[in-house]
Amino acid sequence: MKACGGSYSPETRRKYFISGPQWAAAYQGQALFHAPTRPAIGFEQIIRKFAELGIGYWTTHDTDVIPTEALGTGRQAEIVAAIRKALAENGLQCSMVTTETFYHAVWAASPAAEAPGVREYAKFRVRNTVDIGHELGAGFAVYWPGSLGYYVQGAIEETDTLRWYAEAINAACDRDIEVAARKGRPTLKHCLEAKPFEPQAEILLPSSDAMLAFIASGLLTHPEMVGLNPEYLHELMWGAAPRAVLARALLAGKLFHFDINDGYRLKHDVDIGVGLVNPLDWMNVLVLLRSHGYRGPFNLDFKPPRTTSQFGVFEVSFPTAVDRFITLWEMAGEVLTDPVMEEATAALRAGGPPVDVRDADALTAATRELLTLHELMAHRLFQILVGQHRGRVYSIG
Ligand code: 3MF
Numbered sequence: 199m200k201a202c203g204g205s206y207s208p209e210t211r212r213k214y215f216i217s218g219p220q221w222a223a224a225y226q227g228q229a230l231f232h233a234p235t236r237p238a239i240g241f242e243q244i245i246r247k248f249a250e251l252g253i254g255y256w257t258t259h260d261t262d263v264i265p266t267e268a269l270g271t272g273r274q275a276e277i278v279a280a281i282r283k284a285l286a287e288n289g290l291q292c293s294m295v296t297t298e299t300f301y302h303a304v305w306a307a308s309p310a311a312e313a314p315g316v317r318e319y320a321k322f323r324v325r326n327t328v329d330i331g332h333e334l335g336a337g338f339a340v341y342w343p344g345s346l347g348y349y350v351q352g353a354i355e356e357t358d359t360l361r362w363y364a365e366a367i368n369a370a371c372d373r374d375i376e377v378a379a380r381k382g383r384p385t386l387k388h389c390l391e392a393k394p395f396e397p398q399a400e401i402l403l404p405s406s407d408a409m410l411a412f413i414a415s416g417l418l419t420h421p422e423m424v425g426l427n428p429e430y431l432h433e434l435m436w437g438a439a440p441r442a443v444l445a446r447a448l449l450a451g452k453l454f455h456f457d458i459n460d461g462y463r464l465k466h467d468v469d470i471g472v473g474l475v476n477p478l479d480w481m482n483v484l485v486l487l488r489s490h491g492y493r494g495p496f497n498l499d500f501k502p503p504r505t506t507s508q509f510g511v512f513e514v515s516f517p518t519a520v521d522r523f524i525t526l527w528e529m530a531g532e533v534l535t536d537p538v539m540e541e542a543t544a545a546l547r548a549g550g551p552p553v554d555v556r557d558a559d560a561l562t563a564a565t566r567e568l569l570t571l572h573e574l575m576a577h578r579l580f581q582i583l584v585g586q587h588r589g590r591v592y593s594i595g
Pocket residue numbers: 221296297340341342344391393429457467499
């Protein structure tokens with residue numbers, strides 16, 4: 199780590215709205231087909247480590263720390279009090295809570311299963327998560343319906359399932375309005391997170407765009423409270439351009455929260471640390487977000503590799519992920535004020551010399567040379583990424 203250099207101080211890291219998930223730090227390396235490679239670790243230790251590193255926000259599933267059978271009981275209240283204490287002692291805030299609706303066997307047929315009892319249980323779970331969120335001072339609630347779908351075709355009716363799923367989201371929003379009013383707090387921002395596959399084979403809301411359509415479908419009683427938590431890799435998984443996905447969310451006013459990580463197109467959910475696979479695309483994503491005033495949260499939803507030790511999780515995985523994010527964010531700021539990019543953008547927007555706008559051939563000729571700037575701009579972005587714009591050179595002599 200010393201040889202790598204370039205680390206930001208915890209004080210600097212705390213200035214960014216970067217959150218550390220309980221589940222990412224506690225991940226033991228037990229991916230599908232893999233046994234764990236790291237020992238278990240509790241929330242007190244994780245919160246303390248995040249504080250030392252300068253990760254100012256903590257996020258959690260309802261069942262990351264509270265056992266499923268303790269949800270909604272006095273035991274939950276005790277655990278939530280212990281979490282509040284740990285957060286306060288370490289100067290951290292809980293920014294987001296999320297309901298686990300994919301792991302427990304009760305979700306085998308999804309949180310919107312045919313059985314009315316399962317659906318009532320799903321409502322209990324999301325309402326209870328809203329309660330926990332308000333107790334912990336969170337501003338966001340996330341829903342990842344990873345089991346909303348099927349393995350075998352024709353058994354479930356998609357329109358019924360989606361209506362039933364909407365009922366759970368409506369229950370969460372109604373509870374939120376009630377609790378927020380009682381506590382004198384703002385309501386939470388409810389964020390849907392899409393993933394195209396895994397763990398369910400076919401997923402009913404597989405992309406952020408599908409979720410935008412769901413939010414606008416008329417099924418939600420409070421669509422204004424519901425937006426998106428896109429995840430960078432989840433969009434790559436179906437072959438999308440993440441920046442274009444984010445642009446569509448921004449236009450709809452629905453970019454509430456963002457899960458940051460990296461990985462490969464059209465592959466499974468490898469959850470690699472932000473910027474390790476696609477740093478150029480990541481820089482460009484942050485250019486878009488900065489230019490539209492999005493300032494977070496940025497949730498580190500990655501998985502420290504199985505080859506990284508538990509010591510390495512806190513000495514290498516988390517600090518390097520945070521520092522790459524900060525570097526990419528600052529580079530994105532440089533892109534926005536770069537004179538070459540500014541001049542090229544202005545020239546492109548000015549267009550070529552005036553010609554008859556009904557004459558396609560004349561228009562083509564007028565902009566032909568100008569459009570070479572697209573490739574020049576891509577080259578300039580690469581130079582900014584590797585520092586050549588500041589005079590870093592590689593050639594000898
Ligand atoms: C799955 C995910 C999830 C969600 C989490 C929050 C474990 O691929 O990305 O992380 O982000 O469930 O809703």
